[in-house]
Amino acid sequence: MIANHLIPNLRSFSSSFAPRILHIGDVLTSSKQFSDQDVLQFSNLTLDFNPLHFDPHIARQSGFRDPIVHGILVASLFPRTIAFHFAGAVYVSQSLQFKSPVYVGERVVAEVRPVQLRQNKDRYIAKFATKCFKDREVVVIDGEAVALLPNLEIIDGK
């Protein structure tokens, strides 16, 4: 299950009738608990059968207590969070630093925070700080994304 949430800053509430507009300081979030079925499906789709994701012995040899979820699968929370609130958003770049392992069954929360917003012709170039957490405060992935947004109106998707 993936849940999506938007934690807008207070300026977004200046009028309850106006569309909510993305501002620096907002936090877009989503979360997902990764199952062994997710790991298997992702492996079958990408043919990434690194035994680190299946073999407890190899995982322990590599310093992990159990098999871990593919980093790129966890990172997919970032574009998914951006696209959920901005239909048609185009991904320009993403940096990913894999800080901690995600074990099967763990819930990960992705936080996407705009740090720079710039209009470019009829679109907006948005730079986001992107982080994934587990256990509330353990950073799993740290990085930055740049995306082209069709506008700054936040779709709630509810």
Add this chain to the structure above:
Amino acid sequence: MIANHLIPNLRSFSSSFAPRILHIGDVLTSSKQFSDQDVLQFSNLTLDFNPLHFDPHIARQSGFRDPIVHGILVASLFPRTIAFHFAGAVYVSQSLQFKSPVYVGERVVAEVRPVQLRQNKDRYIAKFATKCFKDREVVVIDGEAVALLPNLEIIDGK
């Protein structure tokens, strides 16, 4: 279908009985043709339903001739290529610049080239230049990856 190839530099052939050792100058490659089923499966797995991947009208509004494959799905070729040749490789970081769209049905070739190899205790820290191409020369994704390798012996996986 994903195909995997290793284009070793000539030093790797110094003995046909010795294991092939990764060197600066080697190129690890794999390729994949992305189908609409791949896009649908990836969307269902990650819940990234950006209409850019399904809706021709939204895709054209965003400057593409057709719906495009998720960038992170294409990027999964990089860890998959590294893991194919180094079982138990641990992904440390990846940067991704999405340069050109990948349309459904297009074949993408990933090239992973070691640019720095350093021993760290009983493992190796490898920095790779990572690029995806389509139509032989069109760069789709450009970036860099760092991975911890258990050793430098290349598994051919044949």
